[in-house]
Amino acid sequence: MRNPKPFTVFQQVPGQNVPKPLFIIHAYSLEQARALVAAKVAGNTIVVGPVSLDGASQ
Numbered sequence: 001m002r003n004p005k006p007f008t009v010f011q012q013v014p015g016q017n018v019p020k021p022l023f024i025i026h027a028y029s030l031e032q033a034r035a036l037v038a039a040k041v042a043g044n045t046i047v048v049g050p051v052s053l054d055g056a057s058q
Contacts, residue, residue, distance in 0.1 A: 007033040 004026040010019035025040075027033035 002028055004028050007037075009037055 005028070007025045007027060007030070009022045009025065011022050012019050023040075025033050025036050027036055
């Protein structure tokens with residue numbers, strides 16, 4: 001069974017060299033993480049349904 005990986009979203013702060021962490025998204029791929037972040041930043045509601053052990057939707 002695959003486990004989601006954490007992806008941290010950072011915000012660049014003017015005058016600082018180190019970006020500030022905003023939140024963490026758990027996703028199976030970088031593409032999926034980018035889509036989730038885009039929806040979160042746009043203010044959309046994100047609904048993730050249950051996934052069976054073989055990866056098919058229930």
